[in-house]
Amino acid sequence: MDSQARLEHVAIAVPDLEAAVQVYSTILGRAVAGREHVESEGVRVAFFELDGPRLELLEPTGPDTPIGRFLERRGPGLHHIALEVPDIEGAIERCRAAGLETVGEAPRTGAGRRKVAFLHPGGTGGVLLELSQRADEP
Amino acid sequence: MDSQARLEHVAIAVPDLEAAVQVYSTILGRAVAGREHVESEGVRVAFFELDGPRLELLEPTGPDTPIGRFLERRGPGLHHIALEVPDIEGAIERCRAAGLETVGEAPRTGAGRRKVAFLHPGGTGGVLLELSQRADEP
Structure with a gap:
């Protein structure tokens, strides 16, 4: 079986999803491709397609969530990358x-x-x- | 003109390039695709192809370089992403x-x-x- 990984997405933690969507629409020259609310992870997601991989923006639904704690500790920025x-x-x-x-x-x-x-x-x-x-x- | 960006690479700052190449070869199931020494930036680079974008590992050639200062300040981790x-x-x-x-x-x-x-x-x-x-x- 082919065991090679490909890049699936890059995720950025942000405090304000709508502000970040606006900035990244400008930078990428693309409209947001979709939104998701993952209640189990306490996160709202907006994503852009980048010809293969996606760029995801992650806003926490509260401070006591994985992304909320990351923002508290490190501030906004690159959070993780996903390999398929x-x-x-x-x-x-x-x-x-x-x-x-x-x-x-x-x-x-x-x-x-x-x-x-x-x-x-x-x-x-x-x-x-x-x-x-x-x-x-x- | 099409103004849409695509993901060109994701770059990770590491203190030891050879150790990181070994780890990422294992994770990615791929051999390193190339190496480069960019003297003007004070950085040694090893990269993997990920079916489109590349994953780059960046090792500083000394402490007084952009990557050297990043490692000193933040430790190893995601450093930047590049959009084409x-x-x-x-x-x-x-x-x-x-x-x-x-x-x-x-x-x-x-x-x-x-x-x-x-x-x-x-x-x-x-x-x-x-x-x-x-x-x-x-």
């Missing part, structure tokens, strides 16, 4: 064998029935890295 | 009209005779954003 892999169990196994740690349940089911897992920044050069595998066709 | 635009002068004008500031000379000539410009993180939600336009064919 064809075989997430294989990728997790390969990473763990190399000494990388996962955060939380791995894999778990994310938006759009994707299987997702997060690699701890301690092993990846300070980068929160999401691995993601598309749901099988129904 | 078809008309960089037009993009800079559009961004300035919206109140965004550029850093340094904009545009200037970067690696591979690209025209590049950087948008100040203050206006972009904390993200150092590189705009980049390919060199015209000779």
Whole structure:
């Protein structure tokens, strides 16, 4: 099986989604492609398509959420990148064998029935890295 | 003219390039695609192709370089993202009209005779954003 990863999205934590949508529409020369409210993660998302990968803007729904705590600690900025892999169990196994740690349940089911897992920044050069595998066709 | 941006690369600042290349080869399931030493920026670069955009690892050649100072201040992690635009002068004008500031000379000539410009993180939600336009064919 092909084990090569591709970039799925880059995510930026912002305190004010509408202001950020306006700025990024200007920079990208594109209209926002969609919006999502992920209640389980306490986040509102707006995303832009970038010919393959997406750029996601993440606004917390409150201070006691992962993005709310990130903003409190680091301020707005790049939050994580997501890699799409064809075989997430294989990728997790390969990473763990190399000494990388996962955060939380791995894999778990994310938006759009994707299987997702997060690699701890301690092993990846300070980068929160999401691995993601598309749901099988129904 | 089409003014839409695409993602050109995501760059990560690391203290030890060879260690990071090994980790990212494992995560990505890909071999490193190339290396570059950009003396004018005081940086050694290794990059991976991700089906369109690239992932770049940046190691400073010394502490008194942009990446050296970033590592000292923030530690390793996501450093900037680069967007390829078809008309960089037009993009800079559009961004300035919206109140965004550029850093340094904009545009200037970067690696591979690209025209590049950087948008100040203050206006972009904390993200150092590189705009980049390919060199015209000779």
